[in-house]
Amino acid sequence: MLNVQSIDAYYGQAKILHGLSLNIQQGEVVALLGRNGAGKSTTMKSIIGIVPPRAGRITFRDREIAGIPTHSISQLGIGYVPEERRIFASLTVLENLEVGRQNAVDGLQPWTHERLFEIFPNLAERRNNLGGDMSGGEQQMLTIARTLMGNPWLLLLDEPSEGLAPVIVEQMAHTIQDLKKEGLTILISEQNLHFADLVADRAFIVEKGETRYEGTMVELESNEEVKDTYLAV
Amino acid sequence: MGFILAQALTGLSNAAALFLVASGLSIIFGVTRIVNFAHGSFYMLGAYIAYTTMSMLPGIIGFWASVAITGVAVGLIGVVVELVVLRQVYKAPELFQLVATFGVILVVQDLALLTWGPEDLIGSRAPGLESVVYIMGEAIPEYDLAIIALTPVVLFAIWYLFNRTRWGILVRAATEDREMVGALGVNQSWLFTGVFFLGSLLAGVGGAIQLPKGGADLLMDFSILSAVFVVVVIGGMGSIPGAFIAALIISELNVFGVQLLHQSTLVLMFVVMALVLIVRPWGLLGKPEKPGQHGQVGELARPIAIMPTRGKWLFAAMLVLLALLPVLDDSFLLVLMADIIIFSLFATSLHFLMGPGGMVSFGHAAYFGGGAYAAALSVKYMGAPMEIAIMIAPLIAGCLAIIIGWFCVRLSGVYLAMLTLAFAQVLWSIVFQWGEVTGGDDGILGIWPSEWASDGVVFYYLVLVVGSAGILLIRHVLHSPFGYGVRAGRDSFVRSEAIGINVKLMQWMAFAFAGALAGLAGGLYVFAKGSIFPDEMEIARSFDALIMVLLGGVKTLSGPFVGASTFTLLQDWLSRFEYWRLVLGSMIILLVILFPQGLVGFARDKFGRLINVRGEDHA
Numbered sequence: 024m025l026n027v028q029s030i031d032a033y034y035g036q037a038k039i040l041h042g043l044s045l046n047i048q049q050g051e052v053v054a055l056l057g058r059n060g061a062g063k064s065t066t067m068k069s070i071i072g073i074v075p076p077r078a079g080r081i082t083f084r085d086r087e088i089a090g091i092p093t094h095s096i097s098q099l100g101i102g103y104v105p106e107e108r109r110i111f112a113s114l115t116v117l118e119n120l121e122v123g124r125q126n127a128v129d130g131l132q133p134w135t136h137e138r139l140f141e142i143f144p145n146l147a148e149r150r151n152n153l154g155g156d157m158s159g160g161e162q163q164m165l166t167i168a169r170t171l172m173g174n175p176w177l178l179l180l181d182e183p184s185e186g187l188a189p190v191i192v193e194q195m196a197h198t199i200q201d202l203k204k205e206g207l208t209i210l211i212s213e214q215n216l217h218f219a220d221l222v223a224d225r226a227f228i229v230e231k232g233e234t235r236y237e238g239t240m241v242e243l244e245s246n247e248e249v250k251d252t253y254l255a256v
Numbered sequence: 257m258g259f260i261l262a263q264a265l266t267g268l269s270n271a272a273a274l275f276l277v278a279s280g281l282s283i284i285f286g287v288t289r290i291v292n293f294a295h296g297s298f299y300m301l302g303a304y305i306a307y308t309t310m311s312m313l314p315g316i317i318g319f320w321a322s323v324a325i326t327g328v329a330v331g332l333i334g335v336v337v338e339l340v341v342l343r344q345v346y347k348a349p350e351l352f353q354l355v356a357t358f359g360v361i362l363v364v365q366d367l368a369l370l371t372w373g374p375e376d377l378i379g380s381r382a383p384g385l386e387s388v389v390y391i392m393g394e395a396i397p398e399y400d401l402a403i404i405a406l407t408p409v410v411l412f413a414i415w416y417l418f419n420r421t422r423w424g425i426l427v428r429a430a431t432e433d434r435e436m437v438g439a440l441g442v443n444q445s446w447l448f449t450g451v452f453f454l455g456s457l458l459a460g461v462g463g464a465i466q467l468p469k470g471g472a473d474l475l476m477d478f479s480i481l482s483a484v485f486v487v488v489v490i491g492g493m494g495s496i497p498g499a500f501i502a503a504l505i506i507s508e509l510n511v512f513g514v515q516l517l518h519q520s521t522l523v524l525m526f527v528v529m530a531l532v533l534i535v536r537p538w539g540l541l542g543k544p545e546k547p548g549q550h551g552q553v554g555e556l557a558r559p560i561a562i563m564p565t566r567g568k569w570l571f572a573a574m575l576v577l578l579a580l581l582p583v584l585d586d587s588f589l590l591v592l593m594a595d596i597i598i599f600s601l602f603a604t605s606l607h608f609l610m611g612p613g614g615m616v617s618f619g620h621a622a623y624f625g626g627g628a629y630a631a632a633l634s635v636k637y638m639g640a641p642m643e644i645a646i647m648i649a650p651l652i653a654g655c656l657a658i659i660i661g662w663f664c665v666r667l668s669g670v671y672l673a674m675l676t677l678a679f680a681q682v683l684w685s686i687v688f689q690w691g692e693v694t695g696g697d698d699g700i701l702g703i704w705p706s707e708w709a710s711d712g713v714v715f716y717y718l719v720l721v722v723g724s725a726g727i728l729l730i731r732h733v734l735h736s737p738f739g740y741g742v743r744a745g746r747d748s749f750v751r752s753e754a755i756g757i758n759v760k761l762m763q764w765m766a767f768a769f770a771g772a773l774a775g776l777a778g779g780l781y782v783f784a785k786g787s788i789f790p791d792e793m794e795i796a797r798s799f800d801a802l803i804m805v806l807l808g809g810v811k812t813l814s815g816p817f818v819g820a821s822t823f824t825l826l827q828d829w830l831s832r833f834e835y836w837r838l839v840l841g842s843m844i845i846l847l848v849i850l851f852p853q854g855l856v857g858f859a860r861d862k863f864g865r866l867i868n869v870r871g872e873d874h875a
């Protein structure tokens with residue numbers, strides 16, 4: 024579904040991604056693992072077009088998307104959930120969802136408020152609250168729900184478990200499993216191997232802006248050497 | 257009692273146009289982060305277009321249809337400006353976009369002159385609302401009442417649009433985080449265009465409904481702009497209800513102020529603004545602008561190195577060239593070069609504030625004009641000789657900057673900039689209205705240099721020596737501990753405070769220093785011209801300085817000089833043509849689109865050091 028082929032990405036003059044590659048098949052949940060500053064968030068920003076790659080190719084459902092504007096990439100069916108959540112603080116929950124709403128791309132069952140509130144029951148109670156007044160966990164739910172309103176095929180989730188209490192992290196893992204059952208394809212960036220174990224089928228490991236390892240979660244679990252080299256803190 | 261009520265109603269009806277224009281400005285700023293200086297021009301166009309449509313469409317329906325048509329027409333003009341000019345420069349530094357809007361002001365002024373001629377136009381009264389009603393024995397024009405009734409309707413319509421429609425929700429979201437809105441699949445460009453349409457439409461409607469009350473003239477653009485800025489500063493940037501309340505306060509103040517203190521309504525406006533800002537620095541309903549947030553007008557300049565030996569040689573070579581200029585025996589050239597040197601000093605002082613200081617001033621003419629008036633007044637009333645007068649100029653200008661700076665450094669970014677403009681307008685209005693002392697519109701004439709300097713060549717040398725000394729002093733200060741402190745404060749407020757720098761104090765001192773040197777330039781200017789008029793303190797003069805700095809490039813020290821030379825030469829050359837504003841405005845717009853880094857920045861980026869040399873001695 025998504026194919027990233029040796030992309031380079033920069034912030035100004037600083038080269039962050041050095042020929043990074045990865046791929047995701049339809050219906051998979053793939054984890055993007057790596058330490059602090061490895062380039063996980065930058066990879067996601069490159070895919071969605073916020074930090075367009077200066078070299079390499081990105082194809083999504085057989086279309087070249089590198090270099091086209093962010094909003095067009097989003098309209099093609101890629102939903103981006105940023106690490107910093109970026110809730111619209113002065114908008115209510117319902118208004119935040121409205122900003123994310125897009126017509127469903129062919130062949131998907133469109134997301135409605137009702138369906139979202141089933142998956143995120145907390146949001147239902149707080150639908151008229153301001154985004155800025157919500158707790159960290161609720162904001163994380165809202166940012167995912169907001170992106171789902173765009174009816175994406177592929178969801179880019181940047182460290183959804185970061186900064187959340189353990190109970191909420193567990194809840195988040197269930198949510199992601201639910202979304203997978205709904206047929207979504209998900210790329211999730213994580214530092215927390217345990218969390219990735221709960222949700223992902225396969226993993227890529229990034230280090231200094233390059234893909235260093237690729238394998239199923241099962242293979243990765245048994246590969247102590249790789250875990251020690253790239254993931255141990 | 258009836259009288260007071262009548263006055264209050266007049267104030268309310270005046271508030272309508274002010275509110276419409278101010279809310280349009282606020283809306284455009286909120287999303288695009290552009291302070292659209294051309295907003296006053298849209299208001300002016302509204303009045304003119306309404307004049308034409310109303311004369312073509314008779315009757316009650318014709319009148320109100322004209323208002324609507326005018327709104328749409330001005331909205332479309334706004335869209336054209338957005339598409340043709342601003343869309344080209346969204347990627348440029350935010351400040352630079354301002355210069356483009358200055359260009360638009362000039363172009364619109366001449367287009368209006370071309371289309372409607374130089375005479376003031378008087379709008380006919382609104383059909384069906386020509387008479388007056390008597391309330392408590394006082395005659396109130398029906399039209400005023402109609403406008404008073406209209407204002408809440410507009411307020412509600414705007415509220416509805418922003419809170420109950422998808423478009424409005426998207427706009428509010430974009431005001432907070434444009435990039436995220438894009439990542440959610442919304443094409444921001446069209447959102448921007450839509451916002452420009454709405455904002456311009458509101459300004460156009462404001463001009464149209466004001467027509468029967470005040471007519472249309474070519475000065476409307478700047479005169480509404482200062483009132484609108486005061487309204488936006490008091491109400492809070494980006495707040496529509498704030499704009500509404502502030503427009504009411506200012507309009508009522510004007511109406512009652514005239515009764516109390518005939519001439520000083522504008523001063524009264526300032527006192528209220530100052531009071532509001534002491535209590536609420538972000539305006540009545542505004543929110544603080546977080547440092548580093550998108551939309552800060554200030555931009556980070558690259559660290560300015562101590563002038564390399566090469567640079568010193570260039571500077572020296574240029575001084576020698578300038579010193580040799582009288583050899584050519586061309587007195588016009590000397591006058592022009594003296595102007596360029598004076599404006600270079602003026603622009604360099606603004607550059608000090610904007611680049612290293614990180615504080616943008618939209619009202620730097622206050623200190624230039626303040627110095628000029630201080631010099632002129634000391635000659636006129638104390639018989640001071642030129643030497644003393646030129647020394648008094650920076651002192652008084654510095655004192656003004658100390659007072660104004662005290663208010664301004666409490667704010668940052670665009671709030672600070674708007675406030676500087678509002679204060680500059682206050683000074684201008686004092687000079688303008690206090691005719692007994694300042695000569696008002698007639699200015700002060702006959703301020704000539706001392707006997708020894710009365711020769712053109714000698715005076716040129718005087719300007720050269722004082723002007724370059726001023727510029728060198730600014731450079732020197734930049735590399736003093738004080739200069740480093742100022743820059744450290746700009747780059748990281750928190751860190752500087754942590755290492756014991758009192759950032760606000762530094763900024764305040766920088767403000768005073770920049771003001772004093774602008775005053776010095778003003779002092780030289782009076783003696784160069786032999787006279788001074790309130791124009792030298794006007795918004796247009798402040799804008800000239802901004803154009804010079806930005807045209808040259810904020811990031812380079814030679815920028816102000818290159819900018820001042822380019823601008824002065826262009827203006828000198830173009831002022832021979834009848835429609836020079838049109839040409840100058842178009843050229844400014846073109847320059848902005850072609851050289852978003854400024855002239856020197858462009859030269860440096862494109863041709864590296866090679867052209868930098870040429871860029872330096874170009875002037």
Ligand SMILES: Nc1ncnc2c1ncn2[C@@H]1O[C@H](COP(=O)(O)OP(=O)(O)OP(=O)(O)O)[C@@H](O)[C@H]1O
Binds near residue numbers: 034039060065106
């Ligand atoms: N806006 C930026 N400007 C400049 N450099 C940046 C910017 N954002 C990130 N970087 C740098 O790019 C590198 C990769 O950052 P990135 O955010 O992609 O890492 P990450 O893997 O997501 O890390 P984390 O686990 O901390 O989120 C880091 O060295 C970081 O310092």
Ligand SMILES: [Mg+2]
Binds near residue numbers: 063106
């Ligand atoms: Mg990250």
